Amino acid sequence: MKIRRHKHTKRVLKYYKANFKFDTKLFNVLIDGTFANEALNGKINLAEQLPKFFDVKDNKCKLWTTKCAIHETEILGKPTRGAMLILKQYQVAECKHKRNFISSEKCFKNLISESGDTKFIVATQSDSLKEIVRSVPGTPLMIISHNAINLEKPSEKTDDLVNKRLEGKLAPNLDQMKVIKQLKKKLNEQKPQVKRIQKKRKAKEPNPLSCKKKKKTQQFSNKK
Ligand SMILES: [Zn+2]
Numbered sequence: 001m002k003i004r005r006h007k008h009t010k011r012v013l014k015y016y017k018a019n020f021k022f023d024t025k026l027f028n029v030l031i032d033g034t035f036a037n038e039a040l041n042g043k044i045n046l047a048e049q050l051p052k053f054f055d056v057k058d059n060k061c062k063l064w065t066t067k068c069a070i071h072e073t074e075i076l077g078k079p080t081r082g083a084m085l086i087l088k089q090y091q092v093a094e095c096k097h098k099r100n101f102i103s104s105e106k107c108f109k110n111l112i113s114e115s116g117d118t119k120f121i122v123a124t125q126s127d128s129l130k131e132i133v134r135s136v137p138g139t140p141l142m143i144i145s146h147n148a149i150n151l152e153k154p155s156e157k158t159d160d161l162v163n164k165r166l167e168g169k170l171a172p173n174l175d176q177m178k179v180i181k182q183l184k185k186k187l188n189e190q191k192p193q194v195k196r197i198q199k200k201r202k203a204k205e206p207n208p209l210s211c212k213k214k215k216k217t218q219q220f221s222n223k224k
Helices: 003-019 032-041 046-054 069-074 078-087 104-111 128-137 156-171 173-202 206-221
Strands: 027-031 061-063 120-123 141-145 148-151
Touching: 003 046, 003 069, 003 148, 003 156, 027 046, 032 069, 032 141, 046 061, 046 148, 069 078, 069 104, 104 120, 104 128, 104 156, 128 141, 141 206
Parallel strands: 027 061, 027 120, 120 141
Antiparallel strands: 141 148
16 A cells, blocks of 8 residues: 555655656745645644655655644634644745734635745645645645555546647647748648639630631631
8 A cells, every 4th residue: 555655655756756847856835724634633744744645755755834833723723733733843935924824724725826846735634625736737745544545546627737738749839830921821822823824815715616616717818
């Protein structure tokens, strides 16, 4: 089971690396309260287990959260106190919300849409946040299922984008399109000319019947 999961993870990471220039030597995992809570319930120490999961040294796997996500665990009180303590150990990714905290879902959505060079892997157990992550192409989603960390296979939206890019590569590029357009234009310009030449030629050609008649009359007159 473990080996199969490891192979699956490698394949998924390879996909993100090939299609989204994902860094597979330095991992940035963005964690919300639901994920921290699930890890706590399953006695999974994320700081220890995540580097092992990615098969890298501890310093090559950074765990992130946001002030909004921490605040969310604070206002929920006792049930999420453990998750809050865990999140507070992680690095805080700067979000735009300062003290006007919003839900971790909306906060993470903003971050992954504008993350630029820092590509996050989003770790959550929230169904609505999972849907948000799946809707942003190129964003890996991490979940805990059956008490094990799992990297979800690329979403449909991600696959769609990759396929569209591939189609784009096969289609003619801008330079090729210019040449094609010029050729089409030339062909269109040539068409009426060809017709005109054919007509002129026809008009210039003498009527064979009239020629024969003339010859006959000439011959006739000569004999006379
Ligand atoms: Zn925020």
